[in-house]
Amino acid sequence: MVVVAAALALASFALLGLLEAELLRNAERDAERQAETVAQLAAAGDLERMRPPLHGADFVQVVNARGRVLRATPNLAAAPSIAPVKPMRPGTAFHTWRIGTLGGEHRQRVVQVTTDTPQGMVTVFVGTSLRDVDAADDTTTAALAVGGPLLLATVALVTWRVTGRALDPVEAIRAEVAEITDRDLHRRVPVPPTRDEVARLAQTMNTTLDRLEAAGNRQREFIADASHELRSPITVLRTQLEVALAVRDPELWPELISGALEDIERLQQLASDLLLLARIDAAQPALAVRLDLGDVVRGAVESRLGDRVPVRADDLASGVAVTGTELWLARVVTNLLDNAQRYAAGRVEVVLRTTGGPHGGTAVLEVVDDGPGIPPGDRERVFERFTRLDDARSRDHGGAGLGLAIARDLTAHHGGTLTAEESARGARLVVRLPVAAGG
Structure with a gap:
């Protein structure tokens, strides 16, 4: 969720930046057109023909190199230059100001065009209000401030539920395996019907339990069979030794000892075979x-x-x-x-x-x-x-x-x-x- 929140914040800032840039371009387009028209009139020495601002422009002000206002729209009548006098060079510049003469409630996007005239260098200021831009920014910011947390909460809830449902089978497998002991190898973990990685994990676990159960059964059978096979020659050997101990006739001793040796040899061979099988089973x-x-x-x-x-x-x-x-x-x-x-x-x-x-x-x-x-x-x-x-x-x-x-x-x-x-x-x-x- 931290990653999602960071991505959402970056996307919000990017959206606000793109929105404001686009609205600024739209706002300054008409102002720039009118500023160039007035600058052409000033260059021709015909400022008298300057018309009221076109649609999209709030004011026009023409200032000479000494800071004197040569021409202005009625809303800036008798107002001083909106910008301090600086060395003038031909060109176009863009500014965003708050102009107190116009109320200062909203920012103004000001296009500044400086041109050479018969009376010297003059600067034409044409401004357009950013009222709509500020309103759009405020509306978008409020929508993102409300919608962002709601979206983040929705993603958190969905992620929590989906992850929980996805991990429920894993928890069931873990709980079942935790209860299986060496005496419960016949038990198997539940296989979910999802046919996904979790289902394959459960199937693999059950296959492993099958092998463990088979190995355990084989080990128990091996121990039982080995005990049975060892019991017979040991019993016969003990009987022969007891008979040899009880018999007092020395002539019968070689036969009894020979039989005992045969059983000892059989025990040795059996022990050797069992040791070899143990080595093979251990995959040494x-x-x-x-x-x-x-x-x-x-x-x-x-x-x-x-x-x-x-x-x-x-x-x-x-x-x-x-x-x-x-x-x-x-x-x-x-x-x-x-x-x-x-x-x-x-x-x-x-x-x-x-x-x-x-x-x-x-x-x-x-x-x-x-x-x-x-x-x-x-x-x-x-x-x-x-x-x-x-x-x-x-x-x-x-x-x-x-x-x-x-x-x-x-x-x-x-x-x-x-x-x-x-x-x-x-x-x-x-x-x-x-x-x-x-x-």
Whole structure:
């Protein structure tokens, strides 16, 4: 409102100035015309022919260089010169005076024309009253003095109401968000039907709450599943240790200790997987370098000893460069091979190739086994954490249902995808990664 008031004040002053300037130009136009006519008569030595003032001129007075009045209209009869005598030079000048002889109630716009005559230099004064100008100024000033505050008050009221209505939805959003706690993430903020920035803000807030709720649910499920998975090996380990403590036969101790070590190894693997998932969820940055994906796959295959089913890796394309972390990419390959080993009947095959695309090449890594395969309805569920399609069999082989989840999260961390796709026999897991620039 301060800005509006300042703009209104400047506009008012500008309006008054323009109005007065225009009225002054109109007032002095006729006076200047008559002053030039009288000056021409004086130059010709024929002042006797001077006529009464024309319309728009109130008086005429002709004064010589000594200040003597040579000719004047009746309303200035016997009046001295309206201006003190000064050195005269030919030309035209404009003045605004209050002339007491004429009453002085209103200003006079006086046109002064000095010219050379046979009797010497004379000055012609022609004046016109600024009565109408002063009246217009007074009327306009009074109108602005009354209308300005009314307009300012109207703008203030409208601005207050419009701003209040515009901010009401924002206040509703703020109040709702202020009441949402970690136990009320199912609540959503109201979305106004205005389809403006405030509505988009509410939609964005609700989308953020959706993600927070999903993250909270996932965290709670993860904690519950992790607690369940840790409870089983800890319970078995405690039982084995209690049995070993109760058994007095030394010949049974190696078997009991061996079982305890297996459970400890399972606990270590589970703790390692949980820590890796926590790092992935926290989006902790890892060193990314340019790698040959074929070398990473080949190294992961060659490092495996004692696999139940031999792994065939004869079809690996060379020179497939990707950007990523060697340890994490090797973990992806290892987890896929571990999954294939659990279910393969007699064949595990790894294939690496590249495909072109409109936005650059793509590296495609396939791990195929000849096991029972994955039903179409479960091809997404197998990537959920702690998910096992055959729970008993997975436990026998030591799986916790985290391998494929970790592999997908690590692949996504590298900007790729991991999917279970159709296969003539067994399971076919496909990793797609963007090829590094120039690779």
